[in-house]
Amino acid sequence: MRYEPGVMRLPMPPRALFLPVVLASVAASTLMSAPARAAGEPGAVDMLPILAGLVLILAGAKLGGTLFESFGQPAVLGELLAGVAIGNLGLFGIHVFEPLRSDVGISVLAQIGVLFLLFQVGLESDPKKMMAVGASSFLVALLGVAVPMVLGYFVSSWFFPAHNTLTHWFVGATLTATSVGITARVLSDLGRTGSKEGRIILGAAVIDDVMGLIVLAVVAGIIEAADRGAGFDPATVFWIVGKSVLFLAGAVIVGRWLARHGFRLATRLRGEGVLLSVALVFCFGLAFLAGRAGLAPIVGAFAAGLVLDEVHFLELRARHKETRTMRELLQPIATFLVPVFFVLMGIRVDVGAFAEPGVIGFAAALTLAAALGKQACSLGVLEKGCDRLAVGLGMIPRGEVGLIFAGIGATLTIAGERVVDGAVFSAVVVMVALTTLVTPPLLVWRLRKVDGRGAKG
Amino acid sequence: MRYEPGVMRLPMPPRALFLPVVLASVAASTLMSAPARAAGEPGAVDMLPILAGLVLILAGAKLGGTLFESFGQPAVLGELLAGVAIGNLGLFGIHVFEPLRSDVGISVLAQIGVLFLLFQVGLESDPKKMMAVGASSFLVALLGVAVPMVLGYFVSSWFFPAHNTLTHWFVGATLTATSVGITARVLSDLGRTGSKEGRIILGAAVIDDVMGLIVLAVVAGIIEAADRGAGFDPATVFWIVGKSVLFLAGAVIVGRWLARHGFRLATRLRGEGVLLSVALVFCFGLAFLAGRAGLAPIVGAFAAGLVLDEVHFLELRARHKETRTMRELLQPIATFLVPVFFVLMGIRVDVGAFAEPGVIGFAAALTLAAALGKQACSLGVLEKGCDRLAVGLGMIPRGEVGLIFAGIGATLTIAGERVVDGAVFSAVVVMVALTTLVTPPLLVWRLRKVDGRGAKG
Numbered sequence: 001m002r003y004e005p006g007v008m009r010l011p012m013p014p015r016a017l018f019l020p021v022v023l024a025s026v027a028a029s030t031l032m033s034a035p036a037r038a039a040g041e042p043g044a045v046d047m048l049p050i051l052a053g054l055v056l057i058l059a060g061a062k063l064g065g066t067l068f069e070s071f072g073q074p075a076v077l078g079e080l081l082a083g084v085a086i087g088n089l090g091l092f093g094i095h096v097f098e099p100l101r102s103d104v105g106i107s108v109l110a111q112i113g114v115l116f117l118l119f120q121v122g123l124e125s126d127p128k129k130m131m132a133v134g135a136s137s138f139l140v141a142l143l144g145v146a147v148p149m150v151l152g153y154f155v156s157s158w159f160f161p162a163h164n165t166l167t168h169w170f171v172g173a174t175l176t177a178t179s180v181g182i183t184a185r186v187l188s189d190l191g192r193t194g195s196k197e198g199r200i201i202l203g204a205a206v207i208d209d210v211m212g213l214i215v216l217a218v219v220a221g222i223i224e225a226a227d228r229g230a231g232f233d234p235a236t237v238f239w240i241v242g243k244s245v246l247f248l249a250g251a252v253i254v255g256r257w258l259a260r261h262g263f264r265l266a267t268r269l270r271g272e273g274v275l276l277s278v279a280l281v282f283c284f285g286l287a288f289l290a291g292r293a294g295l296a297p298i299v300g301a302f303a304a305g306l307v308l309d310e311v312h313f314l315e316l317r318a319r320h321k322e323t324r325t326m327r328e329l330l331q332p333i334a335t336f337l338v339p340v341f342f343v344l345m346g347i348r349v350d351v352g353a354f355a356e357p358g359v360i361g362f363a364a365a366l367t368l369a370a371a372l373g374k375q376a377c378s379l380g381v382l383e384k385g386c387d388r389l390a391v392g393l394g395m396i397p398r399g400e401v402g403l404i405f406a407g408i409g410a411t412l413t414i415a416g417e418r419v420v421d422g423a424v425f426s427a428v429v430v431m432v433a434l435t436t437l438v439t440p441p442l443l444v445w446r447l448r449k450v451d452g453r454g455a456k457g
Numbered sequence: 458m459r460y461e462p463g464v465m466r467l468p469m470p471p472r473a474l475f476l477p478v479v480l481a482s483v484a485a486s487t488l489m490s491a492p493a494r495a496a497g498e499p500g501a502v503d504m505l506p507i508l509a510g511l512v513l514i515l516a517g518a519k520l521g522g523t524l525f526e527s528f529g530q531p532a533v534l535g536e537l538l539a540g541v542a543i544g545n546l547g548l549f550g551i552h553v554f555e556p557l558r559s560d561v562g563i564s565v566l567a568q569i570g571v572l573f574l575l576f577q578v579g580l581e582s583d584p585k586k587m588m589a590v591g592a593s594s595f596l597v598a599l600l601g602v603a604v605p606m607v608l609g610y611f612v613s614s615w616f617f618p619a620h621n622t623l624t625h626w627f628v629g630a631t632l633t634a635t636s637v638g639i640t641a642r643v644l645s646d647l648g649r650t651g652s653k654e655g656r657i658i659l660g661a662a663v664i665d666d667v668m669g670l671i672v673l674a675v676v677a678g679i680i681e682a683a684d685r686g687a688g689f690d691p692a693t694v695f696w697i698v699g700k701s702v703l704f705l706a707g708a709v710i711v712g713r714w715l716a717r718h719g720f721r722l723a724t725r726l727r728g729e730g731v732l733l734s735v736a737l738v739f740c741f742g743l744a745f746l747a748g749r750a751g752l753a754p755i756v757g758a759f760a761a762g763l764v765l766d767e768v769h770f771l772e773l774r775a776r777h778k779e780t781r782t783m784r785e786l787l788q789p790i791a792t793f794l795v796p797v798f799f800v801l802m803g804i805r806v807d808v809g810a811f812a813e814p815g816v817i818g819f820a821a822a823l824t825l826a827a828a829l830g831k832q833a834c835s836l837g838v839l840e841k842g843c844d845r846l847a848v849g850l851g852m853i854p855r856g857e858v859g860l861i862f863a864g865i866g867a868t869l870t871i872a873g874e875r876v877v878d879g880a881v882f883s884a885v886v887v888m889v890a891l892t893t894l895v896t897p898p899l900l901v902w903r904l905r906k907v908d909g910r911g912a913k914g
Contacts, residue, residue, distance in 0.1 A: 045564045047754055051745040058738045062726050069727040105565035107502045112566075269519050270526040273792030280793060281515050288508040297504055332786045333793055335730030336737060 050105040054340070056097065057106070057347075060086055061339035074189040076182065077440040079339050083346020084437075091351060101347055110344040113337030114181050115301040119283045120330055121184045121202065122305020124193045130203050130306070133196060137203030139380030144204060144395050145211045148175035148373030155365045156424075163417070166223050170409050170419050173219045174428050175370045177212030179399025180205035181298065181341065182436055186443050187394075196386045197447070201394040204377070206299055208395075216405055220412060227414050255286050255307045263312045267319045275316050276329045282308065345399070349433040353426045362423065363430035370431050371396050371438070387450045390443065397439045402432045507562040511797070513554065514563070517543055518796035531646040533639065534897040536796050540803020541894075548808060558804055567801040570794030571638050572758040576740045577787055578641045578659065579762020581650045587660050587763070590653060594660030596837030601661065601852050602668045605632035605830030612822045613881075620874070623680050627866050627876050630676045631885050632827045634669030636856025637662035638755065638798070639893055643900050644851075653843045654904070658851040661834070663756055665852075673862055677869060684871050712743050712764045720769045724776045732773050733786045739765065802856070806890040810883040819880065820887035827888050828853050828895070847903045854896045859889045 064082030065075030086097050100106055130137075152172030156163070180202065187198045217237055225232040259282070266278040283304040290300025313326060354360065374395040378388030406428040409420030420428070521539030522532030543554050557563055587594075609629030613620065637659065644655045674694055682689040716739070723735040740761040747757025770783060811817065831852040835845030863885040866877030877885070 045561055045568065047565070047568050048745055048748045050565060051741045051748065051754060054741045055738050055745060058734050058741070062723075062731060062734050062738075066725070066727045075727075075729075104502055104561050108504070108507060108562035108565060109569075111502065111504050266519075268523070270523045270532075272532075273788070274519060276789055276792045277515050277519050277796075281512050281519075284508045284511045284515070288505055288512060291505045291508065297508060329789045331730070332733055332789045335733045336790055339734075 045105060047105075049099060049103060053097075053100045053103060053106050054109075056086060056100075057083075057340055057343040058336075061343050064343075065339075072444070074186050074440045074444055076185045076189060076342050077437070079342040080346040080349075080437060080440075083343040084349045084351065085346075086343070087347030087349060088351040097347075100344075106340065106344060109337055110341040111297075113334070113339070113341040114298055115283065115287050116330060116334045117181060117184060117188070117338050117341070118298040118302040119305045120327070120334060121188060121193055122302040123308060123326060123330075124188075125199065125202060125302075125306055126194065127306050129194070130199050133200045133383060134203060136200045136380060136382045136386075138207055139382065140200055140204040140377040140391060140395065141207035141211055141380075143380045144178060144374050144377040145176045145208050145215060147376035148370055149173060149215065151175070151369035151373045152366065155362070155369045159362045159365065164414050164419075166219070166226060166414055167417075167419050170219050170223065170405075170412070171366070171424060171428075173212075173215050174402050174405040174409065174420075175366070175373060175398065175431070176208065176215050177398065177402065177405075178205045178208050178374070178395045179397045179402070179436070180209075180302075181399060182397040182439050183394045183443065185338070185342070186440050190444065190447055192447055196383055197390045197394065197450075200381060200383070200386070200391055202302070204380075204391075204395065206302060209296055209299055212405075216408070220408060223412050223414055223419060227412070250289060254289065255282070255304065258282055258285070259307050259309075259312055263316055267316050274320055275313055275322050275326070278316070279308065279313075279326060279329075345436065349436075350429060353429045353433075356423070356426050358423050359426045359430065363427035363434075366427050367431045367434045370398055370435050387446065390446045390450060393439065393442045393446055396435050396442070398432050398435045402428055502562060504562075506556060506560060510554075510557045510560060510563050511566075513543060513557075514540075514797055514800040515793075518800050521800075522796075529901070531643050531897045531901055533642045533646060533799050534894070536799040537803040537806075537894060537897075540800040541806045541808065542803075543800070544804030544806060545808040554804075557801075563797065563801060566794055567798040568754075570791070570796070570798040571755055572740065572744050573787060573791045574638060574641060574645075574795050574798070575755040575759040576762045577784065577791060578645060578650055579759040580765060580783060580787075581645075582656065582659060582759075582763055583651065584763050586651070587656050590657045590840060591660060593657045593837060593839045593843075595664055596839065597657055597661035597834040597848060597852065598664035598668055598837075600837045601635060601831050601834040602633045602665050602672060604833035605827055606630060606672065608632070608826035608830045609823065612819070612826045616819045616822065621871050621876075623676070623683060623871055624874075624876050626676050627680065627862075627869070628823070628881060628885075630669070630672050631859050631862040631866065631877075632823070632830060632855065632888070633665065633672050634855065634859065634862075635662045635665050635831070635852045636854045636859070636893070637666075637759075638856060639854040639896050640851045640900065642795070642799070643897050647901065647904055649904055653840055654847045654851065654907075657838060657840070657843070657848055659759070661837075661848075661852065663759060666753055666756055669862075673865070677865060680869050680871055680876060684869070707746060711746065712739070712761065715739055715742070716764050716766075716769055720773055724773050731777055732770055732779050732783070735773070736765065736770075736783060736786075802893065806894075807886060810886045810890075813880070813883050815880050816883045816887065820884035820891075823884050824888045824891045827855055827892050844903065844907045847900065847907060850896065850899045850903055853892050853899070855889050855892045859885055 060082035061075075061079045064078030064080075064085075066078070068078030068081070069075055087101060089095075090098055149169070149172035152175040153168045156168040156171040157165070160167070183201055183205065184193070187193045187195075187201070192198045193202070214237075218232075221236060222232040262282065263278060266274060269278070283301050286304040286307075287297035287300035290303065291297040308326070310325060313322075316322070354363070375389075375392040377395045378392040381388050381391055406420050406425050410418060410425055412419040517539035518532075518536045521535030521537075521542075523535070525535030525538070526532055544558060546552075547555055606626070606629035609632040610625045613625040613628040614622070617624070640658055640662065641650070644650045644652075644658070649655045650659075671694075675689075678693060679689040719739065720735060723731060726735070740758050743761040743764075744754035744757035747760065748754040765783070767782060770779075773779070811820070832846075832849040834852045835849040838845050838848055863877050863882050867875060867882055869876040
C-alpha cells in the first residue's frame with residue numbers, strides 16, 4: 001500500500017524554509033506605517049481598505065453562495081444576504097465595515113462587474129430569437145411600467161392624502177423600471193438565459209429602462225413647470241428624445257462598424273490577449289455611448305454582447321491560436337467582479353430604514369404595489385407555452401434606478417414641499433431591497449416548477 | 458468554386474433587423490442626461506469618464522504594444538509610451554484626457570492590475586530555486602541600495618552645495634528602491650521569469666523594497682529629530698521594525714495556514730469559480746497584510762504567488778472539474794487590468810517636467826546616478842554563468858516608491874528649508890520616468906544577446 005500524504009502537506013518543506021527566511025528576516029525591518037507610504041503619489045489611493053473590502057466581499061460571496069446553493073437557492077441570493085450581513089453589523093455596534101458602502105474603488109469594481117454580467121448575457125442571447133419575442137417584450141415592458149405607476153399613485157394618495165397629486169405620480173414613477181441585473185443573474189445561474197421567458201424578460205427590461213426614463217422626464221418636467229407656475233413644454237421632452245436617438249444611432253452604427261471591421265483590423269494586432277482586449281474595448285465603448293444617451297451603461301454592455309458573435313472572432317482566434325471561446329475568456333473576470341456587485345448591493349441595504357417611524361406601513365404597501373403591479377406583465381406575453389407567472393416574477397426587481405428616481409425627487413419641490421421627503425425615500429429604499437431579495441427565491445421556485453411540469457407533460 | 462463571404466458579413470442580417478428596432482426605436486425616447494442619472498445613488502460614481510478612459514487605455518495599450526513588438530521590443534514599452542502620448546496631449550492644447558491622471562477608479566484598477574502581475578510572477582516562481590540564489594539576491598539588493606544612495610548624495614551636493622547635508626542623503630534615499638513591476642513584466646514578456654537572472658532580480662527587488670523603507674525611516678527620523686533640534690532616537694526605528702515583523706510574521710503564518718487548510722476547506726464550497734475566488738482572497742489578503750506591515754502590497758501579492766502551488770489546487774480542481782490551471786484562470790484578468798497599470802504609469806509621466814528651468818541638468822545627473830548606481834549590483838551576483846549586466850539593468854527601474862519618498866521629503870523641513878523642493882521633486886519625477894522607459898529596451902537587448910551567445914557557445 002502506497003502512503004498518500006495529504007495534498008496540503010506535500011509542498012511545505014521548501015516553503016517552510018523559504019518564506020520565514022526571505023519574508024520575515026528581510027521584512028524583519030519594515031519601517032513605515034502604510035498611510036505614510038501612500039502620500040505623495042499622484043492620484044494616490046489608499047489601497048488597504050479596498051483590499052480588505054475585496055477579501056471580505058469575495059469570501060462572503062462564496063460562503064453565502066455555498067450556503068444558499070445547498071438549499072437549492074441561487075448563489076446570488078447568498079451573495080446579497082452576505083452583503084446585508086456585512087453592511088448592517090452596525091446594528092451590533094460593529095461599524096468598521098460601513099465605509100465599504102460608499103468606497104469609490106469598490107463601487108467602480110462593482111459597476112464594471114455588472115457590465116461583464118450583462119455583456120455575457122448579451123453574448124449568450126441570440127438576436128434572432130430575441131426579435132421573435134420582441135412584441136411580447138414590448139407589451140410586457142409597457143404593462144410593467146403603466147400598472148405599477150398607477151398602483152403607486154393610489155398607495156401614495158391613500159397614505160398621504162394631503163400631498164399634491166403630482167407627488168403621487170412621482171412616487172408611482174419610482175416603481176416603473178425593472179433592474180435586470182438580478183434576474184439576468186438568476187437566469188444565468190439556472191442556465192435559462194435562452195429560454196422563451198428569459199428572452200422576453202431581458203428584452204422587456206431593456207425597453208422598460210427606456211420607458212422609465214421617459215416617464216421620469218415627463219413627470220419631473222411637469223412638476224418643475226408647476227413649481228414655476230408655468231405650463232409643461234413638450235418640446236423639451238422631444239429635444240432630449242432627439243439627442244438620445246442621435247447618440248444611440250451613433251452607438252449602433254459604431255457598434256456594427258466595429259463588429260465588422262474592428263475585429264478584422266484587430267487581426268493585425270500582436271501580443272497576448274488581443275481577442276479579449278478588443279472585446280473589452282467594444283463592451284466598454286458601447287456602455288459609454290449608452291450612458292451618454294442617458295441610458296444605463298449596462299444596456300450598452302448588453303447590446304455589445306448581442307452585436308458580437310463567435311463568428312466575429314473566428315479570424316482573430318485563428319490568427320492568435322486562441323482556443324478558448326469568448327465565454328471562457330470572460331468567465332474568470334466575471335468570477336472576480338460580478339460577486340462584488342451583488343455583495344455591494346446587499347451591503348447598501350440599510351436594515352435600519354425598515355424600522356424608521358411612519359415608514360413601515362407605507363413601505364410595505366409600496367413593495368406590494370411594486371411586486372403585484374409587475375404581475376400585469378404576464379398579460380403581455382403573446383407566446384403560447386410560455387410561463388406567464390415566471391415573466392411577471394422576473395420583472396419584479398427594482399434596483400439602483402428606483403433609488404436614482406427617488407434621489408431626483410428629493411431635489412424637486414412643488415409649492416415649497418419636497419416631492420420625495422425622508423419617509424418616502426426610506427420607503428423606496430425598503431421597496432428596492434425587498435423586491436431585490438424576494439425575486440431570486442420566487443423565480444427559482446417558479447422556473448423549477450415549470451421544468452417539473454415540462455418533464456411530466 | 459465556393460463563394461466565401463467575408464467573415465464579418467455572415468451574421469449581419471439578423472442584427473441588421475434587430476438592433477435598429479430594439480435599440481434605436483426603443484431608445485428613440487431616452488430622456489435624461491447621464492449626470493442626472495448618477496445622482497441620488499449611494500456611493501454614486503460617474504462611470505462615464507472611467508469607461509471612456511478604459512476604452513482609450515486598452516486600445517492605446519494594444520496599438521502601442523503591437524507597434525513596439527513589431528520592432529522586437531516588449532509590449533510594455535509600447536504601453537508606457539501610449540500612456541505618455543495620452544497623458545501629454547496637453548502640450549498640443551488637448552486637455553480632455555488629463556483628468557485620467559488622477560481618476561480614482563482608473564487608479565484602483567491599475568493598482569489591482571499590478572497585484573495580478575506580481576501574483577502571476579510569484580506563481581511561476583519556484584521558492585526552492587529562488588532560495589538557491591538567495592545570497593546573491595541579498596547582496597544585489599544591498600549594493601543596489603548603498604551605491605545609488607551615495608551617488609545621489611554626491612550629485613545633490615554638487616548641484617546644491619548650500620543645502621544641508623541631510624537633504625543630500627534624502628535625495629540619495631529616493632534612488633534606492635527598485636520598482637519590480639517593469640522588470641517582472643519584461644521578464645514575463647520574454648518568458649525569462651524562471652531564469653537565474655530573473656530569480657536574482659525578483660528576490661533582490663523584494664529585499665530592496667524593505668531596505669529602502671529602512672533607509673527612508675532612518676533618514677526621515679534623523680531629519681525630523683534635527684529639525685526639532687533633538688538627537689535621533691534609534692528606539693523608534695526598532696519599534697516600527699518590531700511592529701512590521703509582527704505583521705509580516707502574521708502574514709506568513711496566515712498564508713501558510715490558508716494554503717494548507719484554506720484550500721482543503723474550500724473544497725466544500727459550491728458554485729462556479731471557487732478555485733479562482735479562493736486564490737483571489739488569498740492574494741488580496743496577503744497584499745493587505747504586506748501593506749499593513751508598511752511594505753508595498755505587491756510584495757504581498759508576490760509572496761501569495763510563491764506560497765501557492767498547483768499542488769494546493771489539485772483537490773479543489775478535481776472536486777470542481779476545473780480543467781484550467783491557475784495561470785489560465787488569471788490570464789484574462791491580467792489581460793484586462795495589467796495594461797491599465799502600465800498605460801497609467803505612462804499617462805502620469807509629465808513631459809512638461811523635463812523642461813522646467815533648473816531641473817534638466819540635475820535630473821540628468823540624478824538619472825545617471827540611479828542607472829549607473831544599480832550597476833554595482835552586478836558585483837553581488839555569486840553564481841557562475843549568470844549575466845551580471847542583465848541583473849544590473851533589471852534593477853534600474855524606479856517607480857512609485859521613488860515618487861512616494863520624494864513626496865514625503867516635500868513634507869519635511871530642516872531649519873525652515875524644505876528637504877525636497879519643487880526642482881528636486883521634478884527631477885525625481887524625470888528620473889522615475891527615464892529609468893522606467895529605458896529599462897525595457899536595455900533589458901531586452903541584453904537578454905537576447907545572452908541567449909544568442911548561449912546558442913552559439
